[in-house]
Amino acid sequence: MATVAEPQPVVIEESIATKLVRALGRAPVHLVLMLIAILWLIPTAGLFVTSLLTPTDQAEGGWWNFLFQPSAWTFENYRNMFDNDSIVDALIITAQVTLGATILPILVASLAAYALAWIEFPGRDWIFLTVIALLLVPIQMALIPMFSLYNRLSLFDTIPGLILFHSAFALPFAIFLLRNFFAGIPRDLMEAARIDGASELRLFFKVVLPLGIPAIASLAIFQVLFVWNDLLIGLVMAQNNQPIAPELASQLRQFGSNLDVLAPAAFFSAVIPLTIFALFQRYFVQGLLAGSVK
Amino acid sequence: MPLAFLLPAAFFLGVWVVYPTFATMWRSLFSDRGDRFVGLDNYERMFTDEAVQTAIKNNVLWVLVIPAGVTAVGLVFAVLTEKVRWAVAFKIAVFIPLAVSLFAVGVIWRIMYQEDPERGAVNAAIVGVQGIVGERGVLSSAQPSTDALTGTPQGGLTLQDAVEPGDVALLGLTAIRADEIPEDGVDAVQPEPLQGGITGVVWRDFKPGGGNPGEVESEETGLAGVTVELRAGESGNAIESTMTGEDGSFAFEEVEAGEYRVAIGSETFAEPFEGFSWLGQSLITPAIMIAYIWVSAGFAMVIIAAGLSAIPRDTLEAARTDGATEFQVFRRITVPLLAPVLTVVFVTQIIACLKIFDLVLAIAPGSSRNDATLLAFEMWRRSFSGQNLYGLGSAISTFLLLLFIPFLIVNVRRFRAEAK
Numbered sequence: 001m002a003t004v005a006e007p008q009p010v011v012i013e014e015s016i017a018t019k020l021v022r023a024l025g026r027a028p029v030h031l032v033l034m035l036i037a038i039l040w041l042i043p044t045a046g047l048f049v050t051s052l053l054t055p056t057d058q059a060e061g062g063w064w065n066f067l068f069q070p071s072a073w074t075f076e077n078y079r080n081m082f083d084n085d086s087i088v089d090a091l092i093i094t095a096q097v098t099l100g101a102t103i104l105p106i107l108v109a110s111l112a113a114y115a116l117a118w119i120e121f122p123g124r125d126w127i128f129l130t131v132i133a134l135l136l137v138p139i140q141m142a143l144i145p146m147f148s149l150y151n152r153l154s155l156f157d158t159i160p161g162l163i164l165f166h167s168a169f170a171l172p173f174a175i176f177l178l179r180n181f182f183a184g185i186p187r188d189l190m191e192a193a194r195i196d197g198a199s200e201l202r203l204f205f206k207v208v209l210p211l212g213i214p215a216i217a218s219l220a221i222f223q224v225l226f227v228w229n230d231l232l233i234g235l236v237m238a239q240n241n242q243p244i245a246p247e248l249a250s251q252l253r254q255f256g257s258n259l260d261v262l263a264p265a266a267f268f269s270a271v272i273p274l275t276i277f278a279l280f281q282r283y284f285v286q287g288l289l290a291g292s293v294k
Numbered sequence: 295m296p297l298a299f300l301l302p303a304a305f306f307l308g309v310w311v312v313y314p315t316f317a318t319m320w321r322s323l324f325s326d327r328g329d330r331f332v333g334l335d336n337y338e339r340m341f342t343d344e345a346v347q348t349a350i351k352n353n354v355l356w357v358l359v360i361p362a363g364v365t366a367v368g369l370v371f372a373v374l375t376e377k378v379r380w381a382v383a384f385k386i387a388v389f390i391p392l393a394v395s396l397f398a399v400g401v402i403w404r405i406m407y408q409e410d411p412e413r414g415a416v417n418a419a420i421v422g423v424q425g426i427v428g429e430r431g432v433l434s435s436a437q438p439s440t441d442a443l444t445g446t447p448q449g450g451l452t453l454q455d456a457v458e459p460g461d462v463a464l465l466g467l468t469a470i471r472a473d474e475i476p477e478d479g480v481d482a483v484q485p486e487p488l489q490g491g492i493t494g495v496v497w498r499d500f501k502p503g504g505g506n507p508g509e510v511e512s513e514e515t516g517l518a519g520v521t522v523e524l525r526a527g528e529s530g531n532a533i534e535s536t537m538t539g540e541d542g543s544f545a546f547e548e549v550e551a552g553e554y555r556v557a558i559g560s561e562t563f564a565e566p567f568e569g570f571s572w573l574g575q576s577l578i579t580p581a582i583m584i585a586y587i588w589v590s591a592g593f594a595m596v597i598i599a600a601g602l603s604a605i606p607r608d609t610l611e612a613a614r615t616d617g618a619t620e621f622q623v624f625r626r627i628t629v630p631l632l633a634p635v636l637t638v639v640f641v642t643q644i645i646a647c648l649k650i651f652d653l654v655l656a657i658a659p660g661s662s663r664n665d666a667t668l669l670a671f672e673m674w675r676r677s678f679s680g681q682n683l684y685g686l687g688s689a690i691s692t693f694l695l696l697l698f699i700p701f702l703i704v705n706v707r708r709f710r711a712e713a714k
Contacts, residue, residue, distance in 0.1 A: 040388050043405075128709070139649075143687075168306040245395050266402070
């Protein structure tokens, strides 16, 4: 022990031992993570299994009893859902509103973001500061005046009314995100194009927009998720033509007796955002990062 | 030229955001129907309104619990997944709730929170964890068949008359739940007196046709497995206890002379666990908070994981080489270096807490909305759920906006600092 002879073999021996200890030491981490992952999946799995059960089975006991019993599963509830006109209509309305309220604000915001990033004019910073301030205005602030304005303009309970409302409230974040992204485009590139005599509009469509695709993609995913999942705006600004979430919200009152209607509709309404999320996960994460590190 | 680019955005923001913001502030000074100027009355009303007070209290609670909770959970997840190869799979599992609408989240948790442990997974899990919940008694609903037995099921049933060695105690019960009647029960038999001991029987003092209360008759079943206590006559302290046999009979042998009382212990009558009522008035706020953390953990995890990957490896390795333990590295290096990212998550969550609306609507049943309410929800409820209190609603909105002003100032300052 006292002598420090032959250090080399000792080092090798230790490294193997350390590896072993580390591998063993990490086993609990894997176990804990596995448990958390399962815990996090249980609620969604519960909704899915419940949506596949007949009303009789739903009443009989917990969904977990049927988890490993696929013979009890049936798509009957889903079939009934697609025969239910009010739900199908609500899904169609949701799709229309989502499409409109994603394309429109991105178009409007990228125009504004371009001007704020690349056109010099007096008061530019003040305008951007205003946009940053508007980021925090809660939707609640607009509900009462817009409700009466919509009634006067016959925009209440219409698809354009919902699209316009969503678009406006998407703008502050969209302008903020895109302006920061556009500002990162190399100056040389922009100046070269300007020297070539490109107009601002041409510059916007031919240079800025194509380069901005990653940011626009993140933004689009956010907006799709937000609009598709919205409850508040649809609940207040529509009545007979409500999107899916507000349409189903009125059925929550009878929770329990209509689980065979609620569960499949809730799960199906979640499938579309989930698919979009799964397909474009990378952009979603990028957008989250860009948006939160303000 | 810049005007052409800015005009569409200015139109939208002007009409849908700026105009209604000022209109709402102005509206908050008028009566609910809008026909009378009332000054600050709506604000006075707001702060004396019981539901709004609850909303403010709940919002404070949310801001105290949620940002810290979500940030902590996100930090733990991000650190744990850092060196795990299947981190992507884990992240997707935690991320799913973020893509689902809060309405669907509501339906999901309503299913989870069902009160009956046979149906609600949360209560079923609690039943599964033995020890937290006492086991159900053998006779959860039984009642004495005659006045000879007194007391309550909670404290146990005691035979009113004192007994002495050589006596026979008859403990008749009725109102026994159908599923607690012994299926292959043996007819109860009145035991013989025992010299120097106390004997007795616990039986179902009921037979088709009724029978005579207080008498052990044929066709009346003995109740097995019931705990019988022998208590001291004066103090009432339990001296000895025994369990009834198949025919319901029991015996205390070699009992000293004196007066005793015979009782059936309260554990016999323990009610089965009925499940916590998560959606009831007292638990609704924690219940919604759990659902919210379930949703938001993925958000916090991703932001923090990105911050974590930006920490220079060298710094961590240097500390490890110097002999720091993993926990010390985490505590002294990782967390301080992550502080800016953690702050971002924390602040984002404060803002999110003030905006929560969907979850309350989707999870809280009508009967507990008064207890679950939050400002953003109360504003909607007072203005649009049929109450039409536009003056009060405008005042709540304006108050909500005021709460955001500090964050607004911070955002603007940060931008100006960056611009310089």
